[in-house]
Amino acid sequence: MFGLGKKRTRLGKWIDKRNINQEWLVRKSGLGRSTIGDLVNNSERLPTQRTMKKILQALRRIDPNIKSEDFWDI
Template sequence: MFGLGKRRSKFGKFLDRYGITQQELSDASGVNRNSISRVAQSDDNQPSMKNAAKIVKALKKAGYEVNYDDFWSM
């Protein structure tokens, strides 16, 4: 039964590990929830630098020590 469920990127796994919902992050960062969902699904999807900066800033404000490089490669 392994492998069942949704595909997740490093970013998506981070959200799951800490119980952060996409809607909470969307409200805190100002990034559309669909954009957050897209980048949480696959490592092939990367946000624009503007949206990535908003996401990282919101996570840092919430007390998480994260950087762009933790989730996405340049």
């Protein structure tokens, strides 16, 4: 039921596949809703190093092996 009809980034598709909602990522990362919303829906939006680190720390609770390259071409 996640991402109905929306274009999703690799990050968005990853959280959808694992039935994680954006609000969980907001809470666990300490980032704002608009930041997370942009990063899961807008492929032109790239995170800062600090933002990327917070997202990866939160997602590593689920998969300790993820890397930034899994989501962004940086």
